Amino acid sequence: MGQRARRYRVGTMAHTLLLDTSSLTYRAFFALPSSITDGAGRPVNAVRGVLDMHARLIVDHAPDTCVHVFDADWRPDPRVAAYPGYKSQRPDDPEGLGEQFPLLRRVLDALGLPRVEAPGWEADDAIGVIATGAGAGDRVDIVTGDRDLLQLVRDGDADGSGPGVRVLYTVKGVSDLAVFDEAAVRAKYGVPPDRYVDFAILRGDPSDGLPGVKGVGEKTARDLVRRYPDLDALLAAAGEQTPALARRLREAGGYIAAMHQVVPVRCDVDLDWVTAERDDAALDALASAHSLEGPVGRLRDALDA
């Protein structure tokens, strides 16, 4: 029984954890040995990792709501149309990973936990819709291994009249989380979160197949973002740079225009929500069929506490 909603408003003063579950499942798969299998020999390491992470997040952060967000399409057509190289060099999923996604969805449904995706779009975009839809006093923590989402970070107003969005970034594996608020983004990258898109466009992101502007590394990107209010102003002032950089910026005009269609998270796409009825009998059956009794028990205890 899927519910559809264009906007998701969390309750006033609610603290919501948005788990970038597609990203976390990958992280968990590579962090935990694939020798973790069920009785039939099927790997369940990623499922175990995500369930254990969720239980620990509840204990550590005591959120009001947790939402699991999935990629509906990890390489959306509009981004590929704007820049064909987007994620074009990603290797195929390793054996044993793909089939863990349906199992994880079944476990989440049996637990009655909400999961969401944006049809045709990435988890990043569904997270963008939810995070920007948060209202005054809401707190949203995005749990992800994808630094693209740093663009969504914003501090709440001190008087509680605005929403606050943080990123809990998986530094290594899925147990070591770095908390990014506005000050932390500035400290690490030298730019505020609302300029992170400009910074990322100039710098590029090899893991997404985005080379950035030739000759512009992290430091130059940061300096240019700090010096100009936006990338149009930077391009208009290309003549103020060294001749080599001026030429590279002029040559990158088309690339930068394409990146405006690729790098910003979409905050205006439709969401598909699924919130199933909790079913403890089904949960117990799944747990024993897939050797998940430990993590399922820990997460159930955390949810019920």
Ligand code: MN
């Ligand atoms: Mn992503």
Ligand code: MN
């Ligand atoms: Mn991303």
